[in-house]
Amino acid sequence: MIRFAFAIVLSLTAMTASAQIEIQEITSPDGIDAWLVEEESIPFVALEIIFDGGATLDLPGKRGATNLMMALLEEGSGDLDARTFQEKRENLAASFGFSTGDDAVTVSAVFLVENQDEALALLRDALVNPRFDQSAIDRVRAQVLSGIRSDATNPNRIAGATLDALAFGDHPYGSSLDGTAESVAGLTQQDLFDAHRNALSTGRVYVGAAGDISADALGELVDELLGALPEDVPALPDRIDFDLSGGTTIVPFDTPQSVALFGHSGIERDDDDFFAAFILNEVMGGRGVESRLMREVREKRGLTYGVSTFLVPKDLSEMYLGQVASANDRIADAIAVIRDEWALMANEGLSQEELDDAKTYLTGAYPLRFDGNADIAGILAGMQSVGLSTDYVANRNDFINAVTLDDVNRVAAELLDPENLHFVVVGQPEGLTSTE
């Protein structure tokens, strides 16, 4: 591949909705809201359900409970053990996904119209009546522990864990949502029932659906699926500032290519300047147009295969991050170039031409993001979870076009903070030293 498909999922689903879609807002008979895009040409439905809260709701000493709980939802419910549950699901050719993020847990499902009632009954059981059998807990816990062990020697994961710990300390954002070997080993069945009670409630749920289903049918479906979940929600942790000043942290690791993760504090998703920051990032290290960092680090100097930056507006804090990887004897050069570009952009901003090119790309790409039922269902749920309304889809390109060169360059000066840009480097970098 000419460009690496970075495995980074940003909580920016709202930025990738489509101008092509026609969104219906529905409220179920029991009062649960859902958004729908009806698409009748293929006889299946995709559903995405986001429950805000996620791994930040792990109780003290129980880090990893939400993640283990979600992984166990597919491991048996009601009177079905894990294998019987899965055999039933496979025979219906439905797929269910259960995932955990810092700020939300997500349930995804695709199912055929022709056996939709059976598929939903099965999914409902998984959400409402999970068994958390001890045998399943032990089996899945061993898988999670194996993953934790592997992450301990994965340079990218080491870099992420190090930056999170430096920036957020004891806050849930400061540690992996997988938990530690110790915390996961100590989780009991009761901990999983507690995590289930806390993570899945209709008080903070967002539902998106796309496919061959009517608004009325979706309303009934949502009630059937979620109606038995509790409505009250536990309090979220407090907000936290990104508490890390400029410098370099080296984590020695014997590998040929150093991996660097860098960043400083970011900007809130609902800040008036978010669109200006979004365009700024596109020019700095985005992937649509050729970014400044790709041009300077890769195209001109051949120092890396990929360098990118991304805004990370989490629910309780904001970061502006980037990543790069270069051979141990070249990473110092790559970092020097990035620091120079950071300062240059902060001081001088971007040109009218760069702004125009970024706008052309972002507004042109917007209607092309319509890419299948599952993606659309995810976008619909994601938009609701960040507080957008359905008319955002029609207005989003106007918001982009309204950003002026003065706006974006003012935001560049405010947001970009070369002094506080901190690099975490995992590897055996030559010519770099830790600053603390």
Added chain:
Amino acid sequence: MRLLAAALSLVAFSATAEDVTTYQLDNGMDIVVIEDHRAPVVVHMLWYRAGSADEPVGSSGVAHYLEHLLFKATETVESGEFQRVVAANGGSDNAFTSYDYTGYFQRVAADRLPLMMQYEADRMNNLVLTEEDIVTERGVILEERNQRVENSPGALAREQMRAAQFLNHRYGVPIIGWKHEMEELDIEDALSFYDLYYSPNNAILVVAGDVEPDEVLALAEQYYGPIPSEQNLPERLRSQEPPQTAERRLVYEDPRVSQPYISRSYLAPERDAGDQRDAAALTYLADLLGGSSFTSVLPIALQFDANIAVYSGAFYDGLNLDDGTFGLTVVPADGVSLQDAEDAMDAAIAAFLEDGIDPARMEALRIQLRAGEIYARDDVGGIARRYGSALTSGLTVDDVQAWPDILQSVTAEEVLEVANRVLDRKQSVTGWVVPNREALQ
């Protein structure tokens, strides 16, 4: 568990043929048009029947290197201009290289198709490389190798496994290239591969989305039609594997390995034109042995009936020009030795071959494959990739369209027959991937 099968009879699937139209230009270029009018978007893909297995000896990685260099200048287009034009039109683009093909694609609003063709046709014939391009982009591919391979013990182990599996066939050489050969790639290596293989009679144009076939044909004639065909295009004759008569084993040690595991590969037939039944049976075999973490043979034996593994799986992909591999992986549970885990894996396979296949499992897989065809229609880009990868792997449009029906008609007897033929340790490589020698105890 059997009664669950009753629910399946309710599932009445409609056979669905995508709207596919094919043409061939006078210069030999094949064209496949797939209509999907749900959104005003088009995917424009150009596939060359040239991948890493077609490279000359000693210049491994040149197919992929050339893929990168195709984004540089041509006689009339600046370096990077095509990408900028795609972006300026709101589109996305990328390229990919495999053993048997190299491909380029753009996804744009449907009315921008002529512009994409204009640029893609231009770079088929008019690339102008400079010494500076060669040097900086070589740095980039070496960093790509660092990122994908050198920094990943699993990827390094896979390279060793494939090198052991293919003694005589180029599938044993990594697509990205061996590092020492990548470092020596030069402008002549890139241009000689380009001049020979980047020709209309070696290319397949796949256009999928909101388009009319006759309009695509007219545009293709306008942009690709004038490019002369390559008269010296060689037949794709690769040196084939000799029969493997001795099991091969290796231990890959790397301190960055946290979780030891076992990987096994067997030489296995691929999908051949007009002859896809073995491959279809192997597709079932992979699903039966390890496709599901809950209902397949290895997970049941190693993760449910006994606490031997934390993960087990089976893999098969029949889309190669020449014979490929059938793979197994087992990650032992804490405290279980690699030898015990491997023995349990082999015992589970032996029991499967002895006991035969539960008809309910075959039927469940048939249903899932049929449903997979319904879900697949949601992703027209995926359908386009099916055609591109098949047509560059020696198959025809008819083979692609026959494949779902062949899958439906595979019998348990055929699966067992191919299983007995393929799952022979004498035709296998077994790798143990460990942090150090102590982990072997």
